[in-house]
Amino acid sequence: MIEFDTVGLRYGHGPEILRDLSFKIEPGSFHFLTGPSGSGKTSLLKLLLLSLKPSRGRVKMFGQDVTDLDQDSLLRMRRHIGIVFQEFRLLDHLTTYENVALPLRVLGRPESAYRANVTELLEWVGLGERMDALPALLSGGEKQRAAIARAVIGRPDILLADEPTGNVDPELSLRLVTLFAELNKMGTTIILATHELPLLDNFKYPRMVLRDGGLSFHG
Numbered sequence: 001m002i003e004f005d006t007v008g009l010r011y012g013h014g015p016e017i018l019r020d021l022s023f024k025i026e027p028g029s030f031h032f033l034t035g036p037s038g039s040g041k042t043s044l045l046k047l048l049l050l051s052l053k054p055s056r057g058r059v060k061m062f063g064q065d066v067t068d069l070d071q072d073s074l075l076r077m078r079r080h081i082g083i084v085f086q087e088f089r090l091l092d093h094l095t096t097y098e099n100v101a102l103p104l105r106v107l108g109r110p111e112s113a114y115r116a117n118v119t120e121l122l123e124w125v126g127l128g129e130r131m132d133a134l135p136a137l138l139s140g141g142e143k144q145r146a147a148i149a150r151a152v153i154g155r156p157d158i159l160l161a162d163e164p165t166g167n168v169d170p171e172l173s174l175r176l177v178t179l180f181a182e183l184n185k186m187g188t189t190i191i192l193a194t195h196e197l198p199l200l201d202n203f204k205y206p207r208m209v210l211r212d213g214g215l216s217f218h219g
């Protein structure tokens, strides 16, 4: 599903921050991505989201080499990938409900087909009462839950999450990773970047560890 072959990444003329990454991620798998601050977790997620191009090496997604794909093909491929950004990126002029429903609206689904699902998911993540609020009125943790709901609502083939539990308490963190685990059981391939090592001990998923520009797999 995802294949990296000797991928390197540098920003501008700076040093390579990721070096010689070669690995395969199988469909339906779940990996945690860890590593010290600045080790390149967000950069690796951006490569996986196809929003950054590697400086060298090749990346294959869904069986296709993406290195030389044109912008339209990249955008089409990206529709199969959900992402929870560190900084949420909710649209300010849309309500919580509308933000979460957006990926389905973009796919052209009628509201009658998804209203109940969106409402149910919002209730599950504890935002049932905040559905009609604009993002400016949400707390950091509420925004984060809305961003997660938006990323999972369309059941993407691949879900990438960058510190998705950074602003919530340990109990809710566990609940949110459990939501990712449930999505994974339905077939979504998940890569979840986090600093919170104690949280990971609740789950048996393998870990990808970034350090000094290299990536190793554990578990």
Ligand SMILES: Nc1ncnc2c1ncn2[C@@H]1O[C@H](COP(=O)(O)OP(=O)(O)OP(=O)(O)O)[C@@H](O)[C@H]1O
Pocket (backbone or CB within 6 Å): 011, 017, 035, 036, 037, 038, 039, 040, 041, 042, 043, 044
């Ligand atoms: N747009 C950019 N331009 C130049 N350098 C960058 C850019 N983005 C990231 N970097 C550098 O690349 C390295 C890896 O950054 P990245 O944000 O990927 O790490 P991270 O592991 O996600 O960090 P954190 O855990 O603190 O979020 C850092 O040294 C950072 O300064």
